[in-house]
Every structure is written in C-alpha cells, then in structure tokens.
Amino acid sequence: QKEVEQDPGPLSVPEGAIVSLNCTYSNSAFQYFMWYRQYSRKGPELLMYTYSSGNKEDGRFTAQVDKSSKYISLFIRDSQPSDSATYLCAMTNNAGKSTFGDGTTLTVKP
Amino acid sequence: EAGVVQSPRYKIIEKKQPVAFWCNPISGHNTLYWYLQNLGQGPELLIRYENEEAVDDSQLPKDRFSAERLKGVDSTLKIQPAELGDSAVYLCASSSRTGEHNEQFFGPGTRLTVL
Numbered sequence: 001q002k003e004v005e006q007d008p009g010p011l012s013v014p015e016g017a018i019v020s021l022n023c024t025y026s027n028s029a030f031q032y033f034m035w036y037r038q039y040s041r042k043g044p045e046l047l048m049y050t051y052s053s054g055n056k057e058d059g060r061f062t063a064q065v066d067k068s069s070k071y072i073s074l075f076i077r078d079s080q081p082s083d084s085a086t087y088l089c090a091m092t093n094n095a096g097k098s099t100f101g102d103g104t105t106l107t108v109k110p
Numbered sequence: 111e112a113g114v115v116q117s118p119r120y121k122i123i124e125k126k127q128p129v130a131f132w133c134n135p136i137s138g139h140n141t142l143y144w145y146l147q148n149l150g151q152g153p154e155l156l157i158r159y160e161n162e163e164a165v166d167d168s169q170l171p172k173d174r175f176s177a178e179r180l181k182g183v184d185s186t187l188k189i190q191p192a193e194l195g196d197s198a199v200y201l202c203a204s205s206s207r208t209g210e211h212n213e214q215f216f217g218p219g220t221r222l223t224v225l
Binding site: 004006041042043044045046049088090092095096097098100101102103 | 150151153212214218
C-alpha cells in the first residue's frame with residue numbers, strides 16, 4: 001500500500017462547478033501538506049500548503065487537512081476551464097522528504 | 111527570476127545506450143532534487159542534494175544511475191546503460207531550504223524514450 005493515496009479520477013465538471021480533490025495518507029510523520037498543479041508537459045507548481053489541521057483559503061482554492069483521519073482535500077470554487085490540469089497532493093516529513101500522490105486529472109468544460 | 115532549467119527537453123535513445131540530463135536550479139537554491147515521473151503517476155524522488163552533498167539517494171538505482179552536483183549549483187543525472195523501463199519524465203526541482211516547509215520549484219522535465 002502506498003503512503004499517499006489520491007482519488008484517481010479523471011474528473012470532468014462544467015464551468016462554475018465546485019470541485020473536490022482528496023488524498024489519504026498512512027504516515028503520521030508527515031508534517032506539511034501541499035497541493036501542486038501540473039499542466040500537460042510542464043513541471044508541477046505549488047498551489048497551496050498547510051501545516052496544521054483545519055482550512056486554508058486562497059482565492060477560489062481551499063485546502064483542508066484532517067490529521068486525525070489522515071485526510072486532506074482541495075476545493076476549487078467557481079471552476080474555470082483554465083483550472084483543467086492534473087492536481088497532485090504531496091506531503092513532507094520533518095526531514096524534508098516529499099511523497100506525492102498519483103494525481104487527479106481535472107477537466108472543466110466551458 | 112529565471113526558473114529551473116533542464117535540458118534536453120526530449121531524448122530518444124536505444125536500449126543499452128547512455129544518456130545524461132542536465133539541470134540548472136534557481137539561483138541561490140541550496141537544495142536540488144531529481145524526480146522520476148511515470149505516466150499517470152506522481153513524481154518519485156531519486157536523489158536530493160544539499161549543496162554538493164547527496165543527503166538522500168536511497169531510491170536511486172545505483173547499478174545504472176549516477177548523479178553529481180559539482181560546486182553545489184548545476185547537476186547532471188546519468189543512466190548507463192538505459193533500459194526500456196527507464197522511459198519516463200525526469201524532473202529537476204530546487205528549493206531554498208529543507209527540513210520544514212520547502213516550496214519546490216520544478217523544471218519542465220526531460221522526457222526520455224528508450225526504444
């Protein structure tokens with residue numbers, strides 16, 4: 001079993017929809033929780049990171065961490081066609097090693 | 111500010127041939143990572159450098175893979191000999207610190223095809 005499991009998708013939603021992307025993890029040593037966005041034939045780019053349980057909001061994006069359940073989520077409100085990409089969750093332990101999920105591919109249809 | 115630069119962007123070789131990838135991190139970033147990304151999967155760490163020291167190479171297949179980061183700036187990842195299963199995207203990333211939240215900035219990757 002992988003340390004980080006991500007809902008595989010793919011997801012296809014209409015423009016304006018609310019999107020929920022989810023990951024679970026098994027390693028309690030993970031300290032930091034991140035979401036990356038990866039466009040086709042590009043490297044991943046950091047969207048958001050969180051440290052503690054709870055919610056963190058940035059514009060249309062909300063990252064949620066529940067350490068007790070070992071579950072993290074990314075919500076996208078008012079989704080746009082430009083949000084179409086692969087979203088990767090990633091988690092880092094206190095030694096600085098990051099483990100990535102396998103990604104969820106999102107398509108937002110105009 | 112220039113991002114992480116990788117070259118070549120694409121490489122096609124026959125199996126058993128050697129191949130090398132080059133990475134120039136963001137200026138001032140001490141930490142450099144090489145990842146392998148297979149189609150439909152997330153990046154998997156191959157090696158992490160702090161300056162010129164490899165601090166985590168536990169996932170690097172040392173029988174055929176090697177890496178170096180001379181002078182703590184640019185890095186080269188080499189495969190010799192390449193196998194069919196090495197076909198993947200090789201990503202380089204850099205960050206300014208480690209051991210805590212460290213935003214990793216990724217290059218565009220080198221897409222390797224082994225025939």
